[in-house]
Amino acid sequence: MKIKFLLILTSLFFCLNSCSKDDNEVAATLEAPIANAPKEVVDNGFRAKWNYVSNSKSYLLDVSTNENFTSFVSGYESKPVTDLNEVVVGLTAGTQYFYRVRAKNETEISGYSNVISVVTTGLSGIPEDPTFLKVKANKVANPFFVGMAVKAAQLTSGSGYDIILKNEFSSISAEYEMKMDPISTASGVYNWAAADKIVAYGNANGINVHGHALVWHNAVPNWLKDFSGTDAEFALEVKKYITDVVTHYAGKVKSWDVVNEAADDNGGNMRNTIFLQRMGPNYIKDCFQWARDAANAAGDTSLLLFYNDYATSTNIPKQDRVFTIVDDLKASNLIDGIGFQMHNTYLSPTKAQIETDLNRAVTKGLKIHISELDIQVNQSNDISTFTNERRLAQKEKYKEIVKIYNALPAANKYALTVWGMKDNESWIPYSTELNHVGNDWPLLYDSNFAVKSSHTGFLEGLD
Ligand code: 9MR
Numbered sequence: 001m002k003i004k005f006l007l008i009l010t011s012l013f014f015c016l017n018s019c020s021k022d023d024n025e026v027a028a029t030l031e032a033p034i035a036n037a038p039k040e041v042v043d044n045g046f047r048a049k050w051n052y053v054s055n056s057k058s059y060l061l062d063v064s065t066n067e068n069f070t071s072f073v074s075g076y077e078s079k080p081v082t083d084l085n086e087v088v089v090g091l092t093a094g095t096q097y098f099y100r101v102r103a104k105n106e107t108e109i110s111g112y113s114n115v116i117s118v119v120t121t122g123l124s125g126i127p128e129d130p131t132f133l134k135v136k137a138n139k140v141a142n143p144f145f146v147g148m149a150v151k152a153a154q155l156t157s158g159s160g161y162d163i164i165l166k167n168e169f170s171s172i173s174a175e176y177e178m179k180m181d182p183i184s185t186a187s188g189v190y191n192w193a194a195a196d197k198i199v200a201y202g203n204a205n206g207i208n209v210h211g212h213a214l215v216w217h218n219a220v221p222n223w224l225k226d227f228s229g230t231d232a233e234f235a236l237e238v239k240k241y242i243t244d245v246v247t248h249y250a251g252k253v254k255s256w257d258v259v260n261e262a263a264d265d266n267g268g269n270m271r272n273t274i275f276l277q278r279m280g281p282n283y284i285k286d287c288f289q290w291a292r293d294a295a296n297a298a299g300d301t302s303l304l305l306f307y308n309d310y311a312t313s314t315n316i317p318k319q320d321r322v323f324t325i326v327d328d329l330k331a332s333n334l335i336d337g338i339g340f341q342m343h344n345t346y347l348s349p350t351k352a353q354i355e356t357d358l359n360r361a362v363t364k365g366l367k368i369h370i371s372e373l374d375i376q377v378n379q380s381n382d383i384s385t386f387t388n389e390r391r392l393a394q395k396e397k398y399k400e401i402v403k404i405y406n407a408l409p410a411a412n413k414y415a416l417t418v419w420g421m422k423d424n425e426s427w428i429p430y431s432t433e434l435n436h437v438g439n440d441w442p443l444l445y446d447s448n449f450a451v452k453s454s455h456t457g458f459l460e461g462l463d
Contacts, residue, residue: 030056030103030110038099038118042387045089046118048099053110056103058082063099067115073097080104091120120388128456134170136462142410145208147171147417149372152194154421155201160449161421171208171415173371174198175427178211179219184241186223192248199252210369210415211249213257213308214242215287217273225274234278235286242287243294250298255414257308257339257371258291259284262325268317284325288334304414308339308371313349313357323360330364337367337414342401343428345376346393351400358404362412370405372419374442375454376428381438386423394441395457402461421445423452 033056036049048061062069063076076088081101091097097118103110133146148169154161165172176182177194185191202209213219215238227234246256262284264271275283288305295303307326312319322338329335338361342354349357361368375397377383377390405416420426424447427433429440444455 030105030108032111033059033101033103033113035099035101035113035116038116039085040087040387040389041118041120042389043093043120043385045087045091046097046120047085047087048101048116048118049085050101050113052084053103055105056110057105058103059084060102060104060109061086061088061099062101062112063088063097065095065097067098067117069098069100069115078102093120095120128451128453129459130451131459133168133455133458135168136459137170137416140406140462142406142408142413144405144413145171145415145417147173147208147210147369147371147415148421149173149175149417149419150198150201151175152177152197155197164421164445164449165207166205169207171210171417172198172202173210173212173417175420176219179213179216180224180241181219181221183245184221184224187237188240188244190244190248195249199249203252208415209249209253210371210417211245211253211256212371213260214245214291215258215275216260217271217275218261220274231278231280235283238275238279238283238287239290242290246291246294246303247298250295250300250303253303255304255306255337255369256291257306258288260308260339261310262307263309263312263318263321265311265315265318268321270321285329285332285334288329289332292334304336304367305334306337306339306367306369306371307335308341308369310341310343310372312340313342313353319357319360323364326361326364326366330366335366337361337369339369339371341372341419342370343372343374343376343419343434344397344401345379346390346397347379351404354401354404358408362409366412367414368405368408368412369414370401370416373401373417374419374426374428375401376436376440376442378438378440379434379436381436384439386441390441391453395453395460398444398454398457399461402458406462418444422447422449 031053033050033053038046038048040047059081060078061076061081063073064071098115100115101113137143137146146169148165150172156162177198183190183195199209224237262271270276291305309322312322326335326338358368375394377394383390420443422445423441423443426442428436428442444452446452
């Protein structure tokens with residue numbers, strides 16, 4: 001009897017044991033996923049991420065503007081996702097969001113993951129430093145001008161441009177209205193209207209005026225392109241133009257780019273321009289000499305003469321060519337400074353490349369004008385909106401170049417000029433010249449005159 005009882009007990013124990021085992025297999029609870037920090041946070045979204053949960057088939061994603069998930073971003077309440085991440089889109093810039101996930105299979109839904117907080121960023125979402133550029137640039141140990149490229153039509157009193165220019169900038173360059181083609185309509189015939197307006201604006205408002213540019217192969221008026229006289233007569237036309245323009249603005253314009261972009265992009269050669277063809281290899285020196293003579297004759301003995309070019313930091317044969325040109329001018333005591341245009345990108349040139357380039361001018365005792373600064377963020381056309389990643393990369397690049405410039409010896413500083421105010425009016429987006437097929441955001445202000453992070457980066461470069 002005792003033995004029978006023991007047997008019943010034993011079998012009951014085994015039965016219970018195996019029964020509970022079966023139960024476990026059927027009711028294996030799905031673990032809650034672990035949500036990870038988001039990636040690719042941009043103005044209007046982010047990529048939410050989480051870890052794999054064994055036996056799960058999909059995940060349910062919640063996105064909310066409140067930590068307790070009492071409401072959900074439209075489309076993101078238990079949104080089924082089969083991957084381990086999801087790009088959340090359509091959000092508002094500068095706003096805090098929360099996300100969490102649950103794992104799911106045919107029969108079960110797990111508990112909630114941890115909650116991740118993420119703040120989207122955007123032009124209006126991030127408070128930028130409102131300090132005025134020139135105010136801060138005037139307070140550094142060795143101050144310099146902060147320049148802006150302008151067009152005459154922008155200078156109407158009370159306009160957005162006018163207010164920002166007066167507040168923030170201490171130098172102006174004409175974006176195109178002081179070039180030869182708009183000014184020189186025929187031999188000895190000049191249209192001064194737009195250029196005069198720009199110069200008068202600078203003079204009236206205590207803003208330095210940099211003259212850009214006397215001789216440039218891309219701004220040759222048709223009458224001079226088609227000039228049928230001899231080469232010597234061609235040279236006389238150029239001399240007359242330089243003399244008349246420098247005389248007209250003597251005492252009103254502090255500096256001129258005398259020759260612009262005379263070095264070729266390939267092989268460190270001279271660019272094969274109409275000026276080289278018709279005036280020979282000494283044409284640059286001649287132009288500088290005529291500019292100097294005109295200024296002196298008009299009583300302006302402090303006019304600064306610059307040679308201006310682009311892409312010298314990355315193109316070393318071109319850099320060498322520019323410094324050969326400069327050495328030649330320097331040997332005749334005709335040059336005061338070099339304009340480094342700096343149409344850069346968020347990736348290039350590197351800090352070291354820029355420093356090497358500028359230091360060559362320092363060792364020659366020349367003034368340095370960063371003359372046309374802008375920083376592309378979409379040169380490869382891989383973004384369609386101004387993403388947070390590029391915004392921050394651009395900010396760092398602006399900061400870097402301002403820092404490099406500010407660290408130059410006092411004697412080598414002149415101005416750092418940005419090539420345009422608002423992104424939507426920059427020459428960069430869709431530029432056929434650059435083969436830039438997409439939009440871009442290369443400047444310091446957005447299309448509504450709001451300062452961008454690049455502007456904050458500029459200020460931080462002055463720290
Ligand atoms: O940005 C300028 C654009 O508005 C003009 O149409 C163009 C032609 O005059 O010149 C652009 O500025 C150039 C500058 O004068 C020299 N370096 C290259 C700049 C971009 O082409």
